[in-house]
Amino acid sequence: MTNVDQLAGIVGAPHVLLGDDAEPYLTDWRGRYTGSALAVVRPGTTDEVAEVVKWCAANNVPIVPQGGNTGLCGAATPDTTGTAVVISLGRLNRIRGLDADNDTMEVEAGCILQSVQQAARDAHRLFPLSLGAEGSCTIGGNLATNAGGTQVLRYGNARDLVLGLEVVTPQGEIWNGLRGLRKDNTGYDLRNLYMGSEGTLGIITAATLKLFPLPVAQCTALLALNSVEDAVALLTVARQGFGAALTGFELIAGDCLRLVNHHFPQQRLPFEGESAQLPWYALLELSDSESEEHARERFEAIIGDTLESGLVLDAVIAESISQSKALWHLRESIPLAEKEEGKSIKHDVSVPVSNMARFIETTNAKIQEQHPGIKHVIFGHLGDGNLHYNVTRGERYSEAELLAKQDAIYDIVHRSVFELGGSISAEHGVGQLKRDVLPQFKDPVEMQLMHRIKQALDPQGIMNPGKVLQR
Numbered sequence: 001m002t003n004v005d006q007l008a009g010i011v012g013a014p015h016v017l018l019g020d021d022a023e024p025y026l027t028d029w030r031g032r033y034t035g036s037a038l039a040v041v042r043p044g045t046t047d048e049v050a051e052v053v054k055w056c057a058a059n060n061v062p063i064v065p066q067g068g069n070t071g072l073c074g075a076a077t078p079d080t081t082g083t084a085v086v087i088s089l090g091r092l093n094r095i096r097g098l099d100a101d102n103d104t105m106e107v108e109a110g111c112i113l114q115s116v117q118q119a120a121r122d123a124h125r126l127f128p129l130s131l132g133a134e135g136s137c138t139i140g141g142n143l144a145t146n147a148g149g150t151q152v153l154r155y156g157n158a159r160d161l162v163l164g165l166e167v168v169t170p171q172g173e174i175w176n177g178l179r180g181l182r183k184d185n186t187g188y189d190l191r192n193l194y195m196g197s198e199g200t201l202g203i204i205t206a207a208t209l210k211l212f213p214l215p216v217a218q219c220t221a222l223l224a225l226n227s228v229e230d231a232v233a234l235l236t237v238a239r240q241g242f243g244a245a246l247t248g249f250e251l252i253a254g255d256c257l258r259l260v261n262h263h264f265p266q267q268r269l270p271f272e273g274e275s276a277q278l279p280w281y282a283l284l285e286l287s288d289s290e291s292e293e294h295a296r297e298r299f300e301a302i303i304g305d306t307l308e309s310g311l312v313l314d315a316v317i318a319e320s321i322s323q324s325k326a327l328w329h330l331r332e333s334i335p336l337a338e339k340e341e342g343k344s345i346k347h348d349v350s351v352p353v354s355n356m357a358r359f360i361e362t363t364n365a366k367i368q369e370q371h372p373g374i375k376h377v378i379f380g381h382l383g384d385g386n387l388h389y390n391v392t393r394g395e396r397y398s399e400a401e402l403l404a405k406q407d408a409i410y411d412i413v414h415r416s417v418f419e420l421g422g423s424i425s426a427e428h429g430v431g432q433l434k435r436d437v438l439p440q441f442k443d444p445v446e447m448q449l450m451h452r453i454k455q456a457l458d459p460q461g462i463m464n465p466g467k468v469l470q471r
Contacts, residue, residue: 063463071141100124220248375393
């Protein structure tokens with residue numbers, strides 16, 4: 001039998017994709033990376049994943065795990081050799097069970113994040129991981145990249161929302177670690193090792209997720225500000241006033257909102273006059289477990305104080321669920337509007353919140369000094385120090401001219417981040433995009449330990465080669 005016949009014998013011929021059928025799986029969401037593959041294989045069970053991995057190990061065939069293919073760093077895209085098998089986990093999309101008393105839910109890796117959120121909501125529970133691609137990204141991909149999103153401030157990253165994992169090792173073994181325990185001190189923390197490893201150590205096939213009580217009420221507001229310093233001061237006020245009830249705090253440059261309105265004019269900006277032209281905005285969300293009245297009273301009192309003090313220049317408070325969704329839709333449409341502008345140079349970085357204003361000011365100045373006329377697109381999760389610091393070509397450069405400056409701009413941004421005690425990857429991962437620069441910004445011993453772990457768990461080097469670590 002041919003290689004493809006052997007794979008078809010494991011998962012069924014309709015689930016081994018070749019040629020044109022495989023094409024959608026070979027280019028990343030941003031259109032930045034395109035590769036080739038021996039085949040795209042779509043197993044339907046964990047046992048089938050294990051058998052495909054065993055076949056790959058026996059034949060020394062590289063493996064590229066893939067979820068919803070919404071990643072931004074090229075981690076789920078094969079190289080151009082055509083020797084790898086892409087294992088797409090989209091058919092592993094079952095919710096295996098929900099334990100309301102234990103506040104846990106067991107789901108397979110191919111479940112769409114939005115479906116998991118809805119299943120939790122149907123049980124009057126909350127699964128708080130939330131991000132722009134939630135209608136198409138999968139839980140497996142979220143965990144493989146340790147996704148963040150808009151509610152990290154209150155609930156933490158994906159790593160903080162998982163109690164147990166089921167993983168297929170590079171040898172095709174199945175580790176059943178789907179324990180729904182919040183306390184388990186029986187050895188090394190393998191769960192956290194696999195999460196954030198971007199498929200380089202094994203394939204996550206299922207997870208036991210943490211659930212939380214569904215909030216009784218939520219309040220949302222978009223606030224207009226003069227500066228990033230004021231946004232940081234507002235964050236301090238909001239933390240003191242709302243405590244753990246503060247679930248979202250997004251920083252948005254005014255140019256971002258105006259870019260959304262330009263490309264999607266149906267999304268109207270909620271401000272008029274001078275307030276619509278201010279340089280910075282903050283999107284706040286409060287989740288209350290007491291009552292709608294209590295939440296509203298608390299929310300309006302704190303925001304009212306910031307307006308009176310002059311810290312906030314103008315405010316729009318959502319009066320309904322639909323208005324709240326509209327405000328969040330503005331924020332979530334920024335990457336789509338940015339894409340309409342053409343290819344951009346993206347950075348997913350984190351710095352201490354106390355250094356955020358300094359980072360933006362000094363980095364903007366350095367870029368404009370060396371590449372005048374480039375346009376900044378800055379937004380992100382100020383509450384946890386995560387900034388999406390992107391640049392587009394503006395009116396001065398062509399797309400090709402912008403991309404020719406990519407390495408130089410990366411260097412400016414990454415060095416600014418490093419000097420201020422930050423990280424060059426906050427929630428998108430490393431993939432192949434940041435692989436080669438990673439050693440410049442990681443402790444050498446840390447890099448050695450990562451290589452040793454990779455060698456110990458994947459001695460053949462077949463798990464997503466060329467991602468995260470240099471070969």
